[in-house]
Amino acid sequence: MINNFRLKLKEQKYMNPLLAEQLNTPFSTIPFDQIKNEHFLPAVKEGIALAKAEYKAISTSTEAPTFENTILAMDKSGVILDRVTSTLFNLNSAETNDEIQKICKDASPLLSEFRTDILFDKGLFNKVKAVYEQRSSLNLSAEQLTLLEKNYRSYKRNGAELPEEKQARIKEISKRLSELSLTFGEHVLAETNKFELVLENEADLDGIPESIREMASMTAQQKGKEGKWVFTLDYPSYVPFMTYASNKALREEMFKAFSSRAFKGDELDNKDIIKELVSLRNEHAQILGYETYAHYVLEERMAGSPDKVFEFLGELRDYGLPAGKEDVKQVTDFAKQLDGTESLARWDYAFYQEKLKKEKFAIDDDLLRPYFKLENVVEGVFTVSEKLFGLSFKENKDIPVYHEEVTAYEVYENGKLKAIFYADFFPREGKRGGAWMTSYQSQYNYSEEENGVPHVSIVCNFTKPTTTKPSLLTFNEVTTLFHEFGHALHGMLANTVYKSLSGTSVYWDFVELPSQIFENWAYEKECLDLFAKHYETGELIPEDYVQKIKDSMTFQEGYQTARQLSFGLLDMDYHSLKDGVVEDVAVFEQGSMNSTLLLPSVDGSNMSCAFSHIFQGGYASGYYSYKWAEVLDADAFELFKQNGIFDKATAESFKENILSKGGSEHPMTLYKRFRGAEPDPKALLRRAGLLK
Template identity: 45%
Template sequence: MNKVIVIVLGIFLFLSCKNETVNESDTKMNDNPLLAEWNTPFGVPPFDLIQSEDYVPACREAIKMHKEEIDKIVNNEEAPTFKNTIEALETSGKMLSRITSAFYAVSGANTNDVLKEARKVLSPELTAHRDEIALNEELFKRVDVVFNQREELNLTAEELFLLEEMHKRYIRSGVNLEGAQKERLKEINKRLSELSTIFGENLLNETNGFELHVTDKKDLGNVSESLKASAAEEAVKRGKESGWVFTLQRPSINPFLQTSPNREFREKLFQGYALRGDNDNKNDNKDIIIEMANLRLERANLLGFRSHADLVLSNNMSETADAVYELMDQLWPSALEMAKKDRDALSEMMKNEGIEGDFRGSDWRYYVDKIRTKRYNFNEDETRPYFEFNSVREGAFMLADKLFGLQFKLLDEAPKWHEDQQVYEVLETDGTHIGVLYMDFFTRESKRGGAWMNELREQSNIDEFITPIVTNNFNFPPPTKDTPSLLSFTEAQTLFHEFGHALHGLLSNVKYGSLSGTNVPRDFVEFPSQVMENWMSEPEVLALYAKHYITGEVIPLEMIDKMNEANSFNEGFRTVEYLAAVYLDLDWHSITEPVEKDVRTFEKEAMEKIGLIDEILPRYRSTYFAHIFSGGYSSGYYSYQWSEVLDADTYNEFKKTGDIFDADLAKKYRKMLSDGGSKSGMDLYKDLLGRTPEIESLLKKKGFN
């Protein structure tokens, strides 16, 4: 559940994404639709015309164009001004950013061999290009001149913020480094980019390469009919004569672990998941991790920071690793204690069933499900009939209407990258166009795991107002022959979460694209998405959308109450597996000496230090921790927790007004979304609530105080 951050170290600044008609001086490139004018509704990418083979040549051409724009800025004979340097830099590279935005969206959500190869080829080239700009001394000199005059320039707050951020990033990018050091930095960035691509590919191969073939019906336990059907279809697809195939995709593995009475099968699936990237085969990620951790340390040192975490966090709302450890340490003991209590109860239940041996991690979900059924008489699959995916999407739209007066209109004619997508035009109540939202719901092999949002075009308003185009991507169970896609409550929550990111992008109203929408510090970016999850389970919101897909009956409130009770039962586990991954991330990136031990030992020691119990794995073990080794979240996985403090605190303010749609607060909230990243995270927060964040609401929500 993340907002994809594709660029390392925030050098993204130079590749702000806008979409304007391009002067086609080079007619021979006309046959590449990526470089041509986009005659599509609201200028969305012409996905119907773009071939996978078009990306590499188009990107290379756009890099060339961007270089020319940069040269023009550098060689400008006029003295540097805000307009001819800062704004010119901000608006350069439009063509490149519109192409890479489309490329990252498609290669994440609907990849193929050509796109995979393109990613491998382009990733180092793009990094090299960004480095060239970020390390361009002549360019920096101009920026520096403007920066030093900033007090006298009568800049608006947003202009000043843009200038300061740009200057800061220049310094952090290593522009002040001398000869050999600078060359080394470029090498490191290039290598890191390659490694992170390989890491992701290995992980995808490992995930797709595994299967659990079940042939005896009794081993299925009571998995839902829809999962049974898709597992049977999967078996056919994989050439089995009969039976069901379960995979390591979350919609497949989690329900199986919850319900299959076959303990050895559960263990096999669990281990299959837990050992991804750690099988000592050609997809092994261990050496990659060591190399990445050490290169990140070396880069941080080159730039004058003690560790990679120090480098990354200095740009976040939290500012230091100590502040993060401090927050985690406030949550960890209560969570661990709660998880231990749960483990003892689960383990006792297993013994009472006459099962010998130690209680294992692969038993956890099964007995949680049993206790839930026994103690709360609840199974999350019971919620599925009430969360047909179209209704849930409709619920999210209605919430956006209630809070912000937004309207959504199906844009059937918009080109798509996959036929399952739905595209919407987003409008104000009065019909003013706001932007376009692409939604891609179902799991498939060509899509990476998880759920995420990204932007095809950022909002900006320099010479004209450019409206945003954003995407939401999910891995929901696809419909089968007999049933529509029915989401669990948790999956429905994911939809609202990603939709929150989408709104952040859509409601943006700033001048500069690089400060728009979700271009906020990493530990702030999950706040607007997580806060949306609060509304979706309120009775008055559920009444709007959570209706049985056959009978139309609204989900009974007793079921929600029961679910909330049942869910809070496993809160210790959830917090522990999440925080364990946070500690792991921070430990990998707080190193101040190169790692010499192997990954397994490093991980074991990190987990022993916090006293993690054997029956719980970190939510991601290192070898499949894509957030930090192939996404943009290194030293940033804690962000979800940090944002959760903000989210609980803010929603509590809505509750305190006595009206969860309180118009006044909703207006302030929308203002915060529309300010995007044009202010620091703390300033945005203070504008919203008139004070700094407080942790009490979160502790209460989790039952920790």
């Protein structure tokens, strides 16, 4: 059956580039230049059919189940389907349009049905179970045992032993959840794109740096509004406006537009979607025998349980909230002293916070931007990865890309191809907000003849170049680039046998360790001297600027900690509901956030309706992991500081024990192998200046 299907694919490969068994591109990269939208849905259907045939061959085999003919065979299955879906859904995040969004909506239920069919296949489960029950006598490596246990748990956790009527309900729920998540993201993107603040009077630009004005002028030109300035809700436009614009009324307008996205009671409203998502996730978990959705998710996290997460967030709140209140008092007192402002609204905070920071540390983004030309920062992260891990990067313009702004690189380690890396840095209408790392192909190494390097991408929304200036990053954008590149390193340095354990295929509260630890280098003079040079004069960033960056590292850390905790607690509150019922999204959110509230709430604003991390992405019951991983990264970086930030032995140990291992062993086992002990929770508090 498989051979017949492969013949069918060979006949179609000339018509549909996504279905070719061997891609005729450099390093078998995705043939973006050949793909048309009409290729996707047929490719999804064909990919599902081929994967089903591969799984059926495993399920119906008359051979006694072994690790090789069952677990390994499953890991090798679905190659074409993986290619098709990674391409489609990555484009839906980075370069989408109405047609791609509709294709994703049509494809999602098919994929959901396929996944549940595989997970409810009794023949497959029985074979996996048979191998699992023999595990103690099979002489498996640690990685093989992890893969076996992961497969067995996946079947158990997805209802393989449920009666048929409950399996049918799980299928319905899974299909609906995939549809809802897609719609949620589409609404947020549409709301972000449709708002424009059009300014005609130059006086309204008071306080805004020249580089941001020029960017707004260029945006206006692109939108056919010559001689005006346009600000949008994309982060490189919204954040500087809220930080620098002196016009309070315009800041209020921008804030209310941003904070009310998908919360207006119209066709793009997400309130009912949130209610249904929370309810269905809870029902799904309870059908499987879990108390709540959070219990279900956290069973496969380092934290282990909702109680542990609430305890962790509560302890941080005990330190962060008093410091946050003091931070707000400092800014409030400063605003009153500066211009008589008696109380701060939310649209005032960033504005006065930035002015206070400049007064305390004589530093701001406008002072630092000239030293952070994007191309130099990119070379900087390449150089740091070379010094730490021996990597080198070579641009390859022959590798097809999905947009002209994307750059593709070959990545080498000791002269051997290690990965393909894509970089996509600027906002555009077809790209969702934020920054993320993703993958088009996982690393695997089944044998000398059967292996593949990872194809990794980072997608960001940074300050765009203008007609007179290159892209000059804020320091926050610099740390964001280091963060996402840390994720990319986790993918690029992967060195496991099995693709489903490779790279970032780790526990969710461990996945942020490589990204967050890499941010630390951006604060070190020894690192900044490698790339932070004035874009016009070539002058290295002055030593006193670097010291000011370090001195300001903990500025308003209490406020920022409380803010992050509010998001983590909101996520946990939604997904710890025992009945799964949210009667009113606004009331629920307010009740959750009261314990971390530092500024008065604003009518018409709602964070949940644009909380894409938990309602579109994979962070449901997992947003706490940013803070959890901060403990890991603060503790781990203390070892680098102790031995030297470019110490080869420490870097090699981090690469070998963390970055290369993916999910091949339990994350605490890997961490202790690197650090010699479990992480010290106080390391984060020390770094944040919250431990008195």
